[in-house]
Amino acid sequence: MECVVQGIIEAQHVEALDVLLQGLCEGQREAVKTHEICLKSTVASELHLLCDLSKRPHIWTVKHIGGAMRGTGAEQLPALVRNIVESKMSNNALRFFYAVGYKMDYELLRDGFAYRFQRAFPITVTVTSVCRLPKQHSIDEATPVTPNIQLVEVTAPATADNFSDVVPAISSFAEHLSPLVNLSKPGSFAGIVSTASTAAASLLSRSDRLEHRV
C-alpha cells in the first residue's frame, strides 16, 4: 500500500522548492530519470514498467497499482491510499511482458530529483518534468509535455494497519511545502499557488544570504 498526494509547480519555482526541501531533509538529493512504460492487456490489469536510468546498470521495476481505498472514510482522507505491489526485474522485463500478452499503451520519461525523509514514516518527495518520447523508446529526444510545469509527488509506504497514521504524517509534511505547491489527492486538482513567486523569492534570497555567510 502507499499514500500519495501530488500537485504542480511552475518550473521557475522549482529551484526554490529544491532549497526548501534541502532545508527540511537531512539526506541527499537524488537524481530521478525514469523511463516509464505503461503496459495493457485485453484481459488483465495494467502494469507500469519503470527503468531507472540514473543508475548503472539500469534498474527495472514492475509496478501493479491497485484500486484506491473507497468509502466515506476514504473520501474524507486528505491523501489517496492505494494498493501497490512492486518487483525489481532483470533487464528483459519488457520482452517478458510482451510474451505474456501485454502491449505498450504509452511511455514517458520522468526527469527531475527526489528527497527521502525519515520522519515517523519514510516519505519521498519527487519533483519531475514529465516528458513525451517522439519515437518509441527515444529517451534522448524526450521533450516536456508542459515545459513550464513540473509534477510534485509526495508518497509514503503504508499497510492496512498503519495507513490511518501515515496519511496525517503526509498531510502534515505537505503543509511545509504549501508556500510553493498545493498538494492534494491525485485527481483533485488544487492548482498553482498564487503567491508562489513571493515565497520563492524569499526562500532564494535567504538561501543566498546563508551561502554568503558561509
Added chain:
Amino acid sequence: MVVKWVLHWQPSAGAQVTSQTLVDLFRSIESMNGVRTGRWQITAAQHRPFTRDQAMAIDCAKELLGVAFSEFASKHYFVLRAERMVVEADSSIQAIMEKLQVYRNRLSMVFEGFQYQLGDFQLKAGRAVLSQAENLRGIVLEFAQVEYSPVSSIEKTRQMMQEFVDLWQEAISAQSMSGRISLLEPNFAEYALSDTYTWQHTALQYIFLFAYFLSQSQRA
C-alpha cells in the same frame, strides 16, 4: 557466483528410481566423507494461460515455468522455453502475477533433500516429487566447488567439475547401484546467458530437469 552442475539419476534400462536409490546415493556421498550440513528445497511450477472464450483469448506464451529457491527466497525466476528467456525478479512478482490472472498454476514439483560438504565441494542430493502427491518423479543431484578459489566461468570449471562427477560415479559403482548420474545441460547461450554463472543459470537447469521428469512420467 560459483558454477553449479545439476544432475539427475539415470537408472539402467529396466531399473526403477525408488526411495532406496536415494538412500544409496546419500550413502555414496557419505562414503566419500561427505558431511551432512542441512536441508534444501526448490519449487518449480508450470503455468498455463487461463482458458477464456475466443473473444477474450490473448496471444501469449502457452507455457510459463517458474522456480524458487529456499536458499535465495527473495528472488523468483521465470522461464519461457519457446521464447528462450530466463527472467529474474523479486519474489513479490508472484503476488503481481496472481493479481493479473493471466496464468494459472497447472502443477508444481518440489525438489528437496540433504546438503553435504565434501572437501571443496558442496553437494545437494534429493528427490523430485509433484506437490500434492508422494510419487517419486526423479532424483536430483547438485554440486558446486565453493572452497579454494571458486570460479564463476562455466568453461573454465568444466574439466574440474567433470573429474568430480567421474569420482562420484566410481563411488556409486562401488555400491553396485544400477544406473548413473547424468547432466542435462541447457544451451545457456540460447537463453542469452553468458559464461559467467548466475542464479539464472541454476534456474534454467532446474526447469530443464523439471520438464525432463515430467516428460519421463508421461511416457511411463
